[in-house]
Amino acid sequence: MELESESEMLETYMERLSEIQDGEKYKQCLQCGTCGGSCPYGIVTKFTPRKMILAVRANIIDELLESGAQWLCTSCYSCSFRCPSQIPLTDGIIPAARELSLLEGNPPEELARALMNTARYGNPFKESPKKRDRWVKEVDFEIKTLADGPADVLFIPECFGAYHRRCKEVTKAMAEIFNRLGTDFAILGRDEKCIGDSNRLSGEFGLFEELVEKNIKAMEKNPFSRIVTIDAHAFHSLRSEYPRFGFSKPVLHHSEFLAENLETLKEMFSELEYIVTYHDSCYVGRRNGIYDAPRDVIRAIPGVEFVEMKRIKENALCCGGGGGGVWLDSFIKEFMKERPAEERVREAANTGADILVTSCILDIPMFEDALKMTGLEGQIVVKDICELVLEAIR
């Protein structure tokens, strides 16, 4: 079912763009080049967002697709954040091009597998949906499921948090904090499906919509008042994309929840003698403007010395895991010697910190891998913000 011609391609592309909020704004591109200059892949790609728009205008999308440039993006949002015309590059121009690759049937293999697994099993790992709540057995207190009764907080660990061996530690840490704080919380358990942000950003819009429908249905089983999630992409999607489909509950990133409970936590904190630096994850910081909550929490822990990296807040460098990036690693490696995650852990190590605190679940595998690649393993340790907090209240 391949797209027959250039014009058919352009038509499909335009149709998708018209469905994306502000999609039409591409017409206002000034060709200023700010986007390419902001992009971590700007130097290696043949088509920066600016040139992508040019390719659309010149009707040479096939050349763009052939170059693979549509996959040299990890949805970091720097280009969109800085674009003077506020063109939806990360949400529109790029995923719409990716969708054409998907329709052509030839996205990068690893990503294709992750998408197909998500379509079948609700997670990219090819794990049984029945195992999604297995982590619950690894904590020594009861965790209820929303299907069993109402709760104040609905906790969403998302796929990495539910299945990934290292990321599960973050999930368990957050659950333990809820437990220590006496929060009335529940999970969706086996009813939870991939929240889907990576699928959306990868151009698999149909899959995204199906996941949204299934998750909203699961959330209707019993009342709850708000969502807390440890996954920055799930956070963004639930907060900004799900409302289009009729979902309307408040959604908190776990750093916001921790900041909200800081006074209680302060009474529980004991001293930690660490030098700590913080990585502003793209979908917590740049995308959703949460800069202070995580910093306030870290600074409140007695004994902790907080140091900043060179590029922080809206200028923070991406870990390379977003928008399907975790599945594009080998593809991207063909284009560049050192990946952004490696550059970022060097930057973190340069601060002299012992701990690199993160707030997006994808940062953990990305940075831990980068520590191995750069030989910095042992010198600096990666911890999610809730892991640091748990350590301070243990």
Place this chain on the structure above:
Amino acid sequence: MKICAILRTVPDLVEEIEVIDDEIEPFAYIANERDEHAVEEAVILKERYGGSVDVIGIVDEDSEEEIEEPLAMALAKGADRAIKLTMSNKSYRRIEQAKALAEYFKDKDYDLILTGIQGIDAFTGMLGPMLSVYMELPFTGYVTSVEAEDGTVKVQKELGGGLLGEFRVKLPAILGIVSAEKPLRFVPLAKLRQVMKKAEIEEDELEIPEFEGVQVVKYYEPEKPEIVLLEGEPEEVADKLIEAFKEIGVL
């Protein structure tokens, strides 16, 4: 070229299966991956040389519904016809299946019949060779690429020991595909759903006679090996590993 690819469903091992004495109860069925490669290769050949691709989904009463998505997937990838062929007996009697299929294929005039080289639930890989016997057509298996050359195909196939070989096969023929020339093509979910909605899946039935020779005594899962994670500093782990080796007598 008039091509046919044979597609089967097998138990989905990602989901749980229940093993009860002489029955295996899968929670779900999935397309046999090797067969998906046969379908892919069929579509690649159609794109290259023209012609048509029929995909035959072989099912029994248990997996009847679950073939529909894989068949729709084949149509979405470029197959022309999808045919659901229900076998009357839930059976692993491949000989009887092959005989009945050979009969079914008799007047279909396919130039090429492609099968996967094995199913994860049987491991015999015999459907292709048996069809070849009953249809009196040439067969070769472990094929990784196919090129048409007037009235024949030149195939590349895997031999043992990492060797590759090229063979010329006269058409019509039956080929066992180990993997298609290119990775399985991706089909976006929206496209698949669209095709599923309007797909016309033809249906046919095959009567398979009882076969007395082999009987299932019982099915069972092998004992699970005990997994011990050695944790600690590298030196500590090394010590523990040496202890473990000594214990099982390899040191």
